[in-house]
Amino acid sequence: MTHSPELSTARWRSSSYSNSNGGECVEISDDFPGLIPVRDSKNPTGPALIVRAAAWGPFISSVK
Template sequence: MVDLTSAQWRKSTRSGSNGGDCVEVADNLTGIVAVRDSKDPHGPILTFAPTAWASFVRRTRTSR
């Protein structure tokens, strides 16, 4: 299990201003990037390897 107690969550810049339907990202952790739904901060959290997250972000930026 991954220790997320030191996670510093920030709202994704891609979430926009859509009434609170936001994705939060914690990229300050060693070896992982954590992602959660801001409406459910105690709910499920997805974790990714930094390289996988960077690839996802890169692909979503170029897929417009």
Template sequence: MSGFTYRKSSYSDPEAECVEIATNIPTTIAIRDSKNPCGPTLRIRPTTWTAFETALCEGKLSPLR
């Protein structure tokens, strides 16, 4: 699926590696690695993204180690 418009978080360092997210397609949230923009993307439903954001805000997710 083409047409995704990716953006970095405003908290990201412009020179650092991070993930980018596209939310402009109503049925799909796309996530990719900023250092490999032509590489694979993770595509999820908007409801899944909302649940992820909620869990982050509520402190229900622990950091990866």
């Protein structure tokens, strides 16, 4: 069984496309080797989606 990482100390960064207008944006953390935590920037205390790093690149390519 895989355990989710403790995200309370994660350093989050916003998309380079985000702006100060409060638009829809996600934040990710690079603090967890092999995993990419993703959260809604408008709800930083809400849940995070944990994506395997190997799947992150193909996901980003498909949404571009």
